[in-house]
Amino acid sequence: MLNLRTCAAKLRPLTASQTVKTISQHRPAAPRTFQQIRCYSAPVAAEPFLSGTSSNYVEEMYYAWLENPKSVHKSWDIFFRNANAGAAPGTAYQSPPPLSTSLSTLSQAQFLVQAQPNVDKLVEDHLAVQSLIRAYQVRGHHIAKLDPLGISCVNFDDAPVTVSPNVDLAVFKERLRVLTVGGFYGLDESDLDKVFHLPTTTFIGGNESALPLREIIRRLEMAYCQHIGVEFMFINDLEQCQWIRQKFETPGIMQFTNEEKRTLLARLVRSTRFEEFLHRKWSSEKRFGLEGCEVLIPALKTIIDKSSEKGVDYVIMGMPHRGRLNVLANVIRKELEQIFCQFDSKLEAADEGSGDVKYHLGMYHRRINRVTDRNITLSLVANPSHLEAADPVVQGKTKAEQFYSGDTEGKKVMSILLHGDAAFAGQGIVYETFHLSDLPSYTTHGTVHVVVNNQIGFTTDPRMARSSPYPTDVARVVNAPIFHVNADDPEAVVYVCNVAAEWRSTFHKDVVVDLVCYRRNGHNEMDEPMFTQPLMYKQIRKQKPVLQKYAELLISQGVVNQPEYEEEIAKYDKICEEAHARSKDEKILHIKHWLDSPWPGFFTLDGQPRSMTCPSTGLNEEDLTHIGQVASSVPVEDFTIHGGLSRILKTRGEMVKNRTVDWALAEYMAFGSLLKEGIHIRLSGQDVERGTFSHRHHVLHDQNVDKRTCIPMNHLWPNQAPYTVCNSSLSEYGVLGFELGFAMASPNALVLWEAQFGDFHNTAQCIIDQFICPGQAKWVRQNGIVLLLPHGMEGMGPEHSSARPERFLQMCNDDPDVFPKLDDFDVRQLYECNWIVVNCSTPANFFHVLRRQILLPFRKPLIIFTPKSLLRHPEARSSFDDMLPGTHFLRVIPDDGPAAQNPERVKRVLFCTGKVYYDLTRERKARQMEADVAITRVEQLSPFPFDLLQREAQKYPAAELVWCQEEHKNQGYYDYVKPRLRTTINRAKPVWYAGREPAAAPATGNKKTHLTELQRLLDTAFNLDAFKDLA
């Protein structure tokens, strides 16, 4: 795709002087790239036959002539020579002798002699044929017979035509009306048997370079208007277009051996009989069956076989509900009894979490590919009901697997994404995911997309579901070819799937297979489709199942006979029956059998953490100093950084000398130390390389050399793990999903996604709600992803202020009313929570929590509300002393001033979290209330530090307890903290509130109001009478 971008630059119109320069300087080099440059020195517009539609043909001829003057007709040779020699307008063209004229006569042709009248017609006819070929290539898919029901909802004239050698011109003229504006370009009945020279942009000739028009039309109809509709001419790369043309135009290219046909039939038998079996056994269970698109199974198997043949050994798949069980059974090859026992409503679930319905669970399976005899690992990523949400997750996991196996070009690991037609067109995440497909740090080097296009979404038909002709148009933005195919023609399906897999392995770009099919039943098996689509379903009732049609075809061809076919069916039915019998022995449902990403070696054999302790997250002084020095230097020679950055690095250096860190340096220390221990770190998000607030600077840019960069973090230790820091596309949903997928692949990596401002995470809400928060409970899958969410009320207006802590806290699974009975809160509480939510007030604590994330013996998502103004706050610094061996993350930071020395005298304890602590201490000092008011920082909000806060509350027996926050009362932490604090003190005292009033917006847009609100909350916090009347 980088090609594309450069190509787009090339396509910018040249100025006249540039054109002249280009012509005189060089001839186009092979392989040719498409350039809209007219390289004639004669003013070509004056040539009578050069019009808009003919220019492509002329250009074609011109390039061919440049490469070899003999490859074009003599008349073109003369024309180009004359044109290049500077012939006057209208005189460059010389008529060729009639076709019957011998070559020797041609060679005697004089330049610049008068035109013969019949030659005009000849050239025009050639141009017409060229335009005709192009019309089929560009728009042939519009009239291909794609819809098995023949009631296509696509808004084009659908006029299926049987192609015979006796082309009926009247019929084709009518078809061409659809294909082209200009109709038949002036060709006529009398031209049908004339032989035309074929341009190099077509392969219909096979070994022949010229064909009669009748045969040209027939072959174009065969290539473009049967059961395959190839949509590709929008691709801006000539080589790729040629590759596709060759795959579809070459005569006789779609041949299958009898062996291949029998394999295809056997796969269809499995696909069809699997659904029938489920229907027979559990007729009233929802299974989102595949009936009407049974061909999906051979389609996927073909893609996998071909990819395996090309060297792929790991395929990661994502798919929605439709046909999922069938894919698990017949593509991934999950044991059938494991699938069948999911239908047994009496089976108890093992206590591993809440679990999920059977058509959402993931799977991981390694086996031998029978066709290629090579090892293959297949993983189907678990997904929520939210359609397409798994797309970026699959891509992220694929990228990670490629990264960890050193597969830098995607030759070994690939992804396949399945889609429904309505979801593919409707969900914006599809677009976001496509836009990651060619970004250096996000590409998976080509994904094969397969759309189960059953021409309906639940009860809505395409006329109401999308504004584009096809559900696949979104793929055009990344120049992915789209192969539409009639799903009732299994051979056509298998053919395009082979081409799609080859495309991926050749160009490493995305490709789409659009299986145009139907849905035999309702949305699920319990649904009545006739309520809303009566005519469509009348047609569907009449539709012969694809297995039956294909079996009849093969029997008629003598490829199989009836008994063999019946035996194949009986064989598979028996497999199902036996598995069903075995499934009855299953007593307990284990969701862990449905894990899509096992982490070998990380857990014990029965899936438990190897310990329940966490070592100190401190670091020795030497390492702190070393990392600090690298962080404040440019570790490569001859590299000029920006003057402003030099100053920043100098300040860093001074901090290191003074044994202190600010936020950015604390992050550096955490990352750098983990890299030393072999932990890969990946930080992704918008503008993360520099940091939105210009504090990070993890990528240095040479001020003199374009694109020369340096990442000092990768110059820390001799055998360190790699550090990836990458600015992402402007997407939250897509990129967070991607990073979540990346973090799934290995527990030995710290994967962080940073929101530009915390509030933007809400466009990724689905990833948070559906995957991060409940992922382990639903799918027994742990994930250690870290979300960095800049948060804080700093007078910047309603946007950019709040990362919405209330939402994360509301989704925590700890009980507000129960004091946990645990001996070890430090680790055990973390093990039992669904995610960890922290708001650190010191750089050292930020450092510790990042390191703890990896040093814990299990993985939990970590949500960190990160500061903005504290990044540069002179007091928000930590000493090395707080980061040395033996130190650790502080869940609560107690007051250590005069209040703590005489706790009995303390009148009030202010509990708070995050940045407001600095406002509170400043105000307390100004009011000289250090002995009266204690300030306790809650650094880990969830799981709630019941134990430590109980200690804090008990320390100050006479004090009032107040929760103070800068966020509005209905936001922030109050609703979460209050009941838990009350539980902590056994409800012995009230917990008061000092903070902003409830509000609809997160913050005011007026700076002055902001400051007034802040002052008001500080006044309440330190007014010891504030709650007197309420008590």
Ligand SMILES: Cc1ncc(C[n+]2csc(CCOP(=O)(O)OP(=O)(O)O)c2C)c(N)n1
């Ligand atoms: C994001 C999202 N919105 C709505 C739904 C509810 N829903 C489930 S299936 C479905 C129709 C999907 O149609 P299509 O993508 O064509 O797949 P099909 O069921 O036809 O295979 C809808 C609307 C959902 N699951 N996810």
Ligand SMILES: [Mg+2]
């Ligand atoms: Mg559909």
